Amino acid sequence: MQNRDIKIYIVDDHPVVRRGLGQFINSRDGFCICGEAGDAESAIADINDKNPDIVLVDINLKGTSGIDLIKAIRSRYSGVNVLVLSMHEENEYIERAMRAGAKGYILKNDSEELVFEAIASVIKNRIFLSDGIKDKVLESMFRKNGGREQTVALLTDREFEIFQLIGGGANTREIASALNLSASTIGTYRERIKTKLSILTPNELVKFAVQWVMNEKNKDSAQI
Amino acid sequence: MFSEDAETLFWDFFDGNSAIKLLISPSDGAVMEANRSACLFYGYAPETFRGMSFFAINMMSEAEVRKHFELVISEAQRDFNVYHRCYDGDIVNVSVNFGLITFHGMELILAIVFDVTGERRALTASHLSQTQFLTVLNSMDAVIYVADLNSYEILFANRYMKDSFGEETEGRRCWEVIHGSGSPCKFCGNERLLEGVRRLEYRSMRNRLWYQFIDRAIVWIDGRLVRISIGIDITERKQLEQEIIGISEKERIRIGNDLHDGIGQYFTGIGFLTQVIKDKLAACGLPEKSIAEEIIGLIEEAKNHTRILAKGLSPVNMDKNGIFAAIGELRMDTERIFGSECSFLYDKNITVEDNFTATHIYYIVREAVNNAMRHGGAKHVDIIIKEWDEGIRIDVQDDGCGFNPDTVARGLGLNLMKYRADVIGGTLGISGGKNGGALISCIIPRFDGHAE
The missing domain is CATH 3.40.50.2300 (Response regulator)
Incomplete structure (x- = not known):
């Protein structure tokens, strides 16, 4: 050189x-x-x-x-x-x-x-x-970054509804039935949620959603 | 047989009042007696009328009249609405009440006739008038509807309204039909309509068209207070207005971009070339090297001036991610200047291709952040840009003291934000944020960028 x-x-x-x-x-x-x-x-x-x-x-x-x-x-x-x-x-x-x-x-x-x-x-x-x-x-x-917790705010109303149901333990079929949508539509929503939250696997999504829902409940009970 | 008193009483009853009465023989239809009122009504002299056939004054055939007689005799029906012909040829609409009586040993039919021609004419006139009224309303190129002042239920909608917002309009709420929203419009002035006529301009969230409405309160046919709204489509005028206003904005942005991408690049190139000259002068030991250095310094200053000027004129760079870069800088500047926390989240799949749209979004966000910091005393502000239906939604939410609805309507900043939202085809909303602060939302349903 x-x-x-x-x-x-x-x-x-x-x-x-x-x-x-x-x-x-x-x-x-x-x-x-x-x-x-x-x-x-x-x-x-x-x-x-x-x-x-x-x-x-x-x-x-x-x-x-x-x-x-x-x-x-x-x-x-x-x-x-x-x-x-x-x-x-x-x-x-x-x-x-x-x-x-x-x-x-x-x-x-x-x-x-x-x-x-x-x-x-x-x-x-x-x-x-x-x-x-x-x-x-x-x-x-x-600078203080909120990480993935904050990115939940990027979900649309429908995606957030599905995200909460995932966090509540519902599977695709149960979510489809609850929202009167087809299982494939829910599948599409799950993919979009994963992309927005930078999540790679379905298991990771369930884990994160469950954790998020539990944290929200804890926040609510702490406020009461 | 009738006693003399009874006979007098009968004739008094038969002739002594204005009711039209006829005594008819059911076997051949001969008029046995016709009272004065009957003679006046039909126009026959009493002696002519007596002995005439009842069938002759009927517009129906004899067979049909005989069927009526049979119904009367069998007591199946007594009242009939028919048409009779008078002596002068006039056709009159009458309601005939038939009754069976025994007179001088004969079974006769007593017919009491009511002239209903006037009533029928009045009804026909009323129907005609209603049809004319509806024809006029339905042929107008304007939205016309009537809605209950309290329940917002649409009681009447003209053809134009139905063509614009769908056939299923009547019976639904006005805000649901026009804006597709789930609650009354924030600008609704129903309560102020009793004070007089109200004129307003707004854009339908359903068909995205602009209307100029004139609203007034009236008493509806059933006695309740309603609002009649007449709206003219002013979309073209609005677009033209916005285009004219937008020309200066676009020109500003264009000059900014030209400075950035044109003049700025020339200074960069000239700067490098001058460095080459300076190096060569230095290598030759010539004193002119200092002049070259001075030129380089001046070029540096010119570059900075150009950059600042370009930023002021066009704060968003001309590329699909320019908006996020600009808001990212705004976030950092906000933290630096105000010492508050400012977060910025956006969906990486969204791009805003149109620089004009991006610039307006940037100014809306900047104004909202400034309001939160300067007037709301916020310690934290979140900026979120995400997809929303087929467009995008921009939220600026703070934890400050929120908006005072009395002063907010007068604020120039808010009006400017609304204007900017309008220009890019969006809608601006203000509401209370999660932590008591304000939430400014701008929704752009269809925009020039895309959300994948």
Whole structure:
């Protein structure tokens, strides 16, 4: 790695950014631009030929999003690290990008020099976040999260009704009969509830629903 | 045989009052006697009438009249509603009461005739008038219905109303028919209708159309107090109004996005290129390097200004998850600024593709959170976005002091939230939250994004 330039591929739908960033990177010893693309589709095909060490990706791309591009790069070319260079400073994007497999996230508003610092870190497989972002991500991580208990609020009235019946020990057939719906409809509802509560198995759903109903009863009796 | 007194009494009874009476022989239908009233009514001279056939003044056939006689003799029926012809050709509708009497040894039929032509005419006129009235109401391109002031039961609905809200309208509650809701509308002003006419505009939650209604209290045909409501479909006008108002909003959002995605990107590119120049000037040891550094500093400032300006004009990024990113930031800012807890939960399957809709949702949430913090003194506020029927529902619930219904109606912030909900085809509701605070809910039944 020490003997050759770090090869960088740029994906950004703004030509002026590709041009400026490309010239900036090429102007430094040890770094070179091996290719560039304005959209995710072209990038995916081209990255295979150009064999970069790092791909610099903008989140906002026309067509396939930058997040989906990160996932595609990580699944096809596991040795290629991704660094995000974005206008978006919102946590939502940072978390999505990092979950998709990005190694670093810097802002277009950061100082230009930070690009090399980030590349140097990411090439060593280390996570890099610019200072403003780092604080926000940490703040978000350490804030009090209600976890799955809170996500019950995302259920619709009907899903919540079924969730409560599951928690009360009713099986699909009994719920279908109680609500005058078919068993397959209840099955569909159960799947939706699982998705919303990030639950993987039917057993886990029953366990969580029973626990939730018991907790609610305890809360009620405590209030009395 | 009649005594002299009895005979006098009979003639007094027969002739001495205004009832129309005829004595008829049942065997041949001959009129044996006709009193003065009968002569006046039918227009015959007494001597002409006497001896005439009763069948001749009947519009029915002789056989049918004879059947009536048989019914009278067998005491099966005494009253008949028939048509008679007068001397001048007039046809009169009469009700005839037949009775059997024995007179001078003969079995005769006493017919007492009542003229019901006037009553029938009045009934026909009334029926005609009702038909005309209904024809007028049913041909009007407006919702017209009558509902009980107390029970809200719809007593009458015109054709337009039935075409708009379904045939099964009468007998159901107005709020159920028009909004599909389970309780009276919050804006219902039934109690104020006694003071006079009320004009209001609202949108049906069932067919999503806008109506301008004129309501007034009237006394219904059965004596009870009812509300008559006449509503004109103003959906097109409303849409136009909202489009005109929306133009400036859309323009603002467009400029914001252009700043963010256009000018902002140029500054980024220029910044990198200037760095290259600065590096080259530095490598050559030229003093102009400091000028390049100054330019880079100015570009940094310009980038920040652009970012702040773009955020102010368009707070939600133009992508399907932009709304969640923006509310996520709002949540963090709320905690930082107010020191209160703010949670944000949303269904990850929901996306809001339309940036205009997303921006209005964002402003509704921001206003609701601001109200909770500034006016409600809340220590905790929950923001929830979830799917709701075929659309989405946004709840902002706090544990503050709640809303004062007297002041809330006048609040500009609330009116703005309602306006924004209207613009994106949603409905805004305010109610008490779980912990005594306020719950602001915005339901968007059909929206440009989707809930999978």
